[in-house]
Amino acid sequence: MNDTRSTLRSYILAIAVWIATFVVAMKIGAVTDASVDVLVELRLPRTLAASAIGAGLAVSGAALQALFANPLCEPYTLGISSGSALGAVLGASLGLNWMFSGLVGTAFLGALLFAGILYLISLREEVGSLTLLLTGVMMGFLGTSLVSIWLALSDANGIQAAILWLFGDLTRVRLDGAVFTFFGVAALCVFIWMRWRDLDALLMGEEDAISMGVEISSVRRRLILLISLMIGLCVSAGGMIGFIGLVIPHFVRKTVGSLHQRLIPLCAVWGAVALVVSDTLARSAVRPYELPVGVVTALVGAPAFLWIMIKRRGIR
Amino acid sequence: MSAFFGAFGITFTPHKRENPILEEVSFELEKGEILALIGPNGSGKTTLLKAISGLHSLRGRGCSGVVQFKGSDFLSLSARERAQRVAYVGSELNPEFPLRAEDVVLLGRTSQGGSLLHRMSEEDRQQVQWAMERTFCWSFRHRELASLSGGEKQLVALARALVQGAKILLIDEALSKMDLNHQAQVGKMLRSLAREGWSIVLVAHDLNLASEWASSGILLKNGRKVASGLMSEIITQEKLRLLYPETNLVVAPNPATGTPKIFFGATE
Numbered sequence: 064m065n066d067t068r069s070t071l072r073s074y075i076l077a078i079a080v081w082i083a084t085f086v087v088a089m090k091i092g093a094v095t096d097a098s099v100d101v102l103v104e105l106r107l108p109r110t111l112a113a114s115a116i117g118a119g120l121a122v123s124g125a126a127l128q129a130l131f132a133n134p135l136c137e138p139y140t141l142g143i144s145s146g147s148a149l150g151a152v153l154g155a156s157l158g159l160n161w162m163f164s165g166l167v168g169t170a171f172l173g174a175l176l177f178a179g180i181l182y183l184i185s186l187r188e189e190v191g192s193l194t195l196l197l198t199g200v201m202m203g204f205l206g207t208s209l210v211s212i213w214l215a216l217s218d219a220n221g222i223q224a225a226i227l228w229l230f231g232d233l234t235r236v237r238l239d240g241a242v243f244t245f246f247g248v249a250a251l252c253v254f255i256w257m258r259w260r261d262l263d264a265l266l267m268g269e270e271d272a273i274s275m276g277v278e279i280s281s282v283r284r285r286l287i288l289l290i291s292l293m294i295g296l297c298v299s300a301g302g303m304i305g306f307i308g309l310v311i312p313h314f315v316r317k318t319v320g321s322l323h324q325r326l327i328p329l330c331a332v333w334g335a336v337a338l339v340v341s342d343t344l345a346r347s348a349v350r351p352y353e354l355p356v357g358v359v360t361a362l363v364g365a366p367a368f369l370w371i372m373i374k375r376r377g378i379r
Numbered sequence: 380m381s382a383f384f385g386a387f388g389i390t391f392t393p394h395k396r397e398n399p400i401l402e403e404v405s406f407e408l409e410k411g412e413i414l415a416l417i418g419p420n421g422s423g424k425t426t427l428l429k430a431i432s433g434l435h436s437l438r439g440r441g442c443s444g445v446v447q448f449k450g451s452d453f454l455s456l457s458a459r460e461r462a463q464r465v466a467y468v469g470s471e472l473n474p475e476f477p478l479r480a481e482d483v484v485l486l487g488r489t490s491q492g493g494s495l496l497h498r499m500s501e502e503d504r505q506q507v508q509w510a511m512e513r514t515f516c517w518s519f520r521h522r523e524l525a526s527l528s529g530g531e532k533q534l535v536a537l538a539r540a541l542v543q544g545a546k547i548l549l550i551d552e553a554l555s556k557m558d559l560n561h562q563a564q565v566g567k568m569l570r571s572l573a574r575e576g577w578s579i580v581l582v583a584h585d586l587n588l589a590s591e592w593a594s595s596g597i598l599l600k601n602g603r604k605v606a607s608g609l610m611s612e613i614i615t616q617e618k619l620r621l622l623y624p625e626t627n628l629v630v631a632p633n634p635a636t637g638t639p640k641i642f643f644g645a646t647e
Contacts (some may be wrong), residue, residue: 134475189394189439227390257495264489266476270434275543276462276490314546321476 070325073318077332084336085110088343108241109233112300113342113356114335115241116233117307119248119297121334122327123290124308125315126255129262129323130286131196133268137309139292141199141287142321145296146177148229152210156217157227167228167235167299174295177202178287185280185287192269192283231304231357232343243298251293252331258286261322266321304357306364307337313371382407383578384465384547386431391423391602392441399441401602408547413569413579415589415610418599418646419622424582427599428549431456432467438523448547462490465547466540472532474524479537481520484511487539503542510541513568515561529556537565548572548579550552554588566592586641590614591633614639 069287088110091103120138127136138144148175184190214226237245255262261282264272273279297304311334312326319325338356341363345356392399395555401423408414410529429435435452446453448464456464472483473476478583487510488503498566499507511517516534524532533553540548550569554562569579569592583589589596590610596605598613598621603619606613627644 086391106391116533128476132475260489260492263482264486266474266478267472267483267486268474269470272489273434273458274432274462274469275539276459278458316477320482321474321478322482322498324495 070319073325073329074332075331081114081332081339082334084339084343085114087362088113088153088339090250091343091347097258099128104238108236108238109324110339111238111245112233112236115245116297116301116304116322117334117336117338118252118310118331119244119293119334120304120308121311121330122224122248122252122255123293123297125142125312125323125326125330126262126286126290127308128312129265130283130290132265132267133196134313135309136196137306138194138290138297139203139296139303139305141181141291142201142203142206143174143177143181143199143291143294144175144298144303145203146175147171148303149173149206149213149297150176151228151299151302152213152225155228156213157241167302170228170302171283171295173206174291174298176181176290177206178295181291182284182287185284195283195287227355228302229357230302230355231299231354231360232302234353236300240300244296247296248293251289251296252327255286255293256287256323256327259327261286261343262323262327263321302355302357304338304360306360306368307334307341308362310368311337312369313368317371382447383410384408384453387445387447389427389430389437389444389446390442391426391430391435391437391444392439394439396441399602401430404597404599404602404604406446406597406604406607408578408580410546410576410578411573412595413460413573413581413593415593415596416580416582416599417586417589417596417613417622421573421601422460422597422599422622423602425520426552426581426602428467428551428580432465432549433461434467459490459492465549466545467549467551468536468540468542468553469551472524472536478524480516480522480524480531481507481511481522483524483535484516484538484542485540486519488544489643491544506542510538511535513541514538515564521556530558533557534561534565546577549575550579552584553583555585561590584617586614590638590640591636611639614641619624 072120089106092106123138126136127140147170151167151170154169180202181199186194261277263279264275269279312330313327314325319329341359342356345354345359348354387405389401389404390399391401404427416427418424426435430437435455437444484507485499485503486505493500508517509522514534514537516531516538519531524535525588536553554565557565573579581589581593593610596613597604597611600616600622606618614630616628619628629642629644630639631642633640
């Protein structure tokens with residue numbers, strides 16, 4: 064019973080902090096007494112999108128770490144985001160600026176393409192988790208190097224937006240796109256959460272999980288599908304935002320343990336908080352300039368990660 | 380007439396390898412039996428346990444064999460159904476993530492399913508307490524797994540297997556890091572489980588432990604069964620010479636219990 068109360072307390076705390084940061088993010092900006100238009104058209108979509116993307120990245124990071132029983136996994140490990148980057152850069156330079164309310168359409172297509180390849184590979188029964196993981200990493204390298212080639216051979220002016228996007232960019236999201244992302248991420252979080260028993264068992268490693276009754280191949284397929292959709296959605300809405308997906312799950316595990324029934328919802332809320340705070344910093348720290356939000360999350364996230372690793376021995 | 384649990388003609392060749400690790404190994408396990416798998420390093424004991432529990436697939440090239448549970452094909456069952464019938468206890472519990480001992484034991488209930496909103500049913504709670512008390516780890520249930528000693532982790536692993544609801548335990552070197560006190564207590568516990576109707580396959584390098592707790596045994600060498608029978612029939616000087624030809628071993632009865640014990644002979 065004590066356990067239930069402490070769980071409830073940790074949910075309430077997380078949601079309260081999220082609401083507080085949301086309100087602060089809405090208040091801070093270039094104009095101090097912002098009109099309703101500015102709030103609704105600029106800050107609300109941006110803060111909503113930051114919440115959704117932060118939640119999506121943290122939850123997919125937590126699920127991937129369990130799926131591969133590897134604390135160093137994060138949403139970008141599987142290379143799906145490199146597919147997005149490739150799609151975005153190709154789209155921008157070929158003039159295919161197909162957008163859905165600020166979501167980069169070609170980035171989502173790129174993510175789907177890479178996720179599809181990975182999914183097809185995961186269908187083969189003899190492919191183990193390590194092979195799958197390494198395939199993802201290699202596809203990531205491949206995608207990144209193709210992006211680099213394209214950037215080197217392109218006219219710099221035309222693709223500047225795409226380059227900014229590579230460092231994380233929430234400036235383009237509009238209200239309906241943000242709402243779409245928010246509900247998409249929420250639905251995917253629920254579907255991933257529903258597999259908490261399997262995720263818990265997978266923490267012990269694949270072989271132990273099978274011996275405890277986890278149908279590894281079907282569970283892995285479903286999780287890869289859900290996580291890929293989540294990453295595709297997050298990356299096409301906000302670009303490449305690093306570290307949230309790696310660091311937030313470790314922080315949350317420190318406070319509530321590794322079991323996913325609690326871990327997944329709390330990762331979602333604390334991921335949202337982390338990205339709302341980072342984005343607020345990114346657009347207000349060096350006014351009138353705006354930092355790419357991916358740079359801020361890495362600047363804060365990298366030392367934070369080192370801190371939990373060395374000082375608190377969060378991971379071995 | 381079919382046995383409670385039986386493995387027939389198990390042959391296993393790893394992916395893309397020529398020579399099989401196991402060749403035509405068969406055995407039957409009765410209800411209430413404790414069977415020891417004995418053999419030198421690399422003789423295929425662990426592979427055999429993994430193959431019969433379904434962790435190694437027997438569908439690949441160079442693999443064959445049938446495993447029966449109460450007369451029906453065991454390996455065609457789903458992972459979940461297998462876990463409800465057979466529990467495998469490996470030799471290492473080393474998760475990369477912080478977990479408390481009782482959380483690890485509760486994971487043994489995965490195959491039982493349950494409500495998404497309640498992590499632990501009343502039955503789960505009772506099972507976890509029962510198993511952890513039986514394996515002497517209830518007192519440190521709140522401790523992080525990473526802070527436990529190797530022997531304590533093995534007690535936790537054993538408790539996790541006990542809550543699965545399976546009546547067959549495959550134990551792979553799972554007593555090796557326990558102190559003498561725990562080895563004796565766990566051995567006694569395994570024997571009482573067997574009297575209650577559980578069946579146990581035990582892999583132990585320590586032949587003296589195996590001869591104390593198991594009722595019968597199988598000697599494996601290079602993936603083949605070289606002898607099987609009651610412990611008193613297979614723990615003999617000539618049978619052991621088959622397994623360990625380079626070593627001078629002497630077998631003599633335990634003065635207290637009469638079970639065969641192994642000693643190093645005189646070294647020249």
